[in-house]
Amino acid sequence: MMSGEFIAFMGIALVAVIGGVLLLNLSNVMHMMVALVFTFVSIAGIYVLLSAEFVAAVQILIYAGAITIIMLFGIMLTRHEDTSEAPGSSWRKFAVFLGVLGFAAVLYFGIYNLDLPQMENTLHEKNTMQIGEALYSKFVIPFELTSVLLLVALIGSIMLAKKDDEKEGDKE
């Protein structure tokens, strides 16, 4: 049972979980972001263990590389009162904790001795090519729809973030 893969998985999963817990528990947003980076990178590690190397690289490129930096950028541009307020009463905290624990127990009960039939797969061979072929043939409709989605997100964020220039009058 103690294969190298298992050890690697335990290590990566531990880092991912610790990153997630720290993200919730730290009060300084910058510290949270760094914790988040660790989680993102370890999730990429899990993808590698699952022979999804393309997804792993994209996970790092997009999440750890781009999204985190954009968020850091946003944090730096805002004012420096960067600590979150202390959450509500301890009773409430306890209730939330119980809820989380209960949910974890419910899920653990479901998966701790689940045996899924192993299917023959060839995911590790030319992983990127397989993804590309699926995207551009079988899933071309959702793929193209995603481009509309991204365009909407882009237009929307520009609309909402654009500076109000009504008071400056019409220069153009």
Added chain:
Amino acid sequence: MELEQLLDFKWSIMTPEFIILGVATLLSILDLFMPKSMDRKILGWIGVAGIAAATVSLAGFIDEPVTSILFDTFRLDSFAKAFKFILLIGSLFVLLLAISFEKKDGLAEFAGEFYYLFLTALLGAMFMASSGDLITLFIGLELLTISSWVLVGVTKRNKKSNESAMKYVINGGISTAITLFGLSYIYGLTGTTNIKDMSGTLMTMGGSQNQLYLLAIAFFMTLVGLSFKLATAPFHMWAPDVYEGAPTPVTAFLSIVSKTAGFVIIVRIFVSIFGSVPATGAQDALPMLLHLQDYIGFLAGATMIIGNVIALRQRNIKRMFAYSSIAHAGYILVAFTSMSYFTFDAIWFYLLAYLFMNVGAFAIIQLVGAKAGSDDISAYAGLYRRAPILAVTFAVLILSLAGIPGTAGFIGKLNIFMGAFATEPAHYVLASILIATSVVSYFYYFGIMTQMFFRPAADDSKFNIPVALLVVLIGSVVGTIALGILPNIAFDFLHDNFMQFKDFLQ
């Protein structure tokens, strides 16, 4: 897969979607090159024309047999057609509302975007209606959601709008995460995203206790996550704030198109996937959907009670309609819970009726709200003296919402009510909650009527109704009364063309 193979598919069945996409693109380009000072209303009319064209082209496919493209990532079955009609007609009315909406609070600057974001949201909803693959369904859902986030926050200089957009985004994000979590379990258990394959795999799998347990978890997570779109319990709390803060056409959009899309995706996923899984290991056991329907029933009951009871205390008409819309979603959930022979018909009819009565009501809310400058219920005092026809129109719509005989709302409720008894065992408790909460709802609906007919008016100024609003009002009243007196128009249409949705699972 070679290009020829791709081109072999019958892409023409996507014409309505292509029209909407094309018009949205056209609007964005026109908006870019139009001089800044020019009125953007013309873009709205182009959008209306586009939706009308899409409706016509959809009507052209009405006799088309079930067609699917690319392994069901897009499929046109009668279910898709029937609900796409509701989505298109609803969006048509909503866009007309948007055209006559007064552009203030920073909206004027983005009037062009305002119109084409409605179209992209509609596009997302349409894809949700006609796909048999979870990936397309999810992307459609997200397209609809993200477009609506932007639409809710579009009036930037309005604090309430900002607040509501923020709440909407956070709630939406959480609900999406929960939905995806649930769906990922189903995917993990079946190894495919194609809904038909999923149900096939699950049916033959037999299922160990563990797998069924996980499926049940997936069932609840997905249901809870998707309840955000419906604004039903437990994800209903965003509705009042968002309905109040968002511009009125957007509120109408959320309560009509977005809600319809939510029911569409719920029916699609739950009936196809969980309707075919045996709830226990035995082959002849009840499907999981029926096995767990008590829980859906519980949510439906809670939703009806919460919606109708809290609505009693509202003074702001948009908040009141938010709770009323929660309650109506609860009624439709009753139909979904009972899963009788005519559940689909009941849901379809109720959504259609709800479309007509609600869009008309929001048209009047928009008109009166713009005039009075507030959405307080007192703005409706003496409406009958000031504008008798308007008041009577509103009264008809409200009566329909309340479910008084002679209106579409009554027939809709009757269908659901009968459906609840048609199954074995019958859902007496749910049916009685439906009746009781309907009676409760009379209080607040009639509260508005009292204001309109029996209170003195604060000022006597008249309303001048823009053309677009007039079209909406006439359409909604005619629709409400016609469906109320002659419901068979709709049912015959349904039965003649859609064959009881028999091709839903094929």
Added chain:
Amino acid sequence: MMEELLHSSPGLVNFGIFFLLGTVLLLVVLGFVTYAILAERKVLGFMQNRMGPNQLGGKWGLLQTAADVLKLLLKEDTIPKLADKPLFIIAPVIAFAPSFMVLATIPFTDKLQFADIGVGLLYYIAISGLTTIGAVTAGWASNNKYALLGGMRAAAQMISYEIPLVMSVLGIILLSGSLNLNDIVAAQADTAWFIFLQPVAFFVFLIAATAELTRVPFDLVEAESELIAGFHVEYSGFRWAFFMLSEYVYLFAMSALVTILFFGGWLPLPFLGFIPGAIWFALKFSMVVFIFIWFRATFPRLRADHLMEFGWKVLVPIALANIFLTALGKELFEYFF
């Protein structure tokens, strides 16, 4: 040898071998950094008509960098009182670790490579992006406005230039049909070096790479005359050395990458195949490093807004056009031949 090792079963011995090899690579890279710094100073001196280091270690100043490193290590390690201490400490590590991680995937010859990753090129680009987080964190944790400005500039510049960087190599990926660096070199053996097939991509890539390395003329991140030293202004001693080290390791890695992508890696020139691949690689690699140093001596620094405009309005469209033309060319070629 590496191939067999990579496919061997996990065990303590193999772990030991890999650890040893990793350490050797680290030492090689450190040696490179030592002499790259010296080379840079010498070349700069030559171009600016002066001597450069010429005292320590003979006429060529061969021990100059070693002495500098010794000085750095002996320096007092200061942490500003109002700095965000944990972040301040972890930032150099975040910046340095990825720079060494990217080396794993680079094939120096057809036999010498640590990890033959299928998505090698993407891996390089993804991992190198992590360094930016280190720079931004350092800038923020220092609690100094110059450092903060430097960090912000680093973030903006990295994100803006990563896009043309990735898009310019898409042409190469189209032609070679793989993201694997070995396959890319192999594709060049079949056709020609990609600098001839993809000249536009080469120029875009070189410019974007210079920006990613934050070297002159794109060194706004640490512009001495504006920001004193940018995000690492508050750092001293070996923490500062970590930033410098990662910068030069990236110079090493990026030059190796350019060699592999555009100059055919270890492939020899025609008729000169008797010279070993490692030598060819070293030669081409040195040339690329020289080009980077040459840039430093000749270009003036860009203004921040020009930098952004250049990236988004010039490089990105050119890279896009390049992808389009490459795809078109490839299809036409296959159609006619």
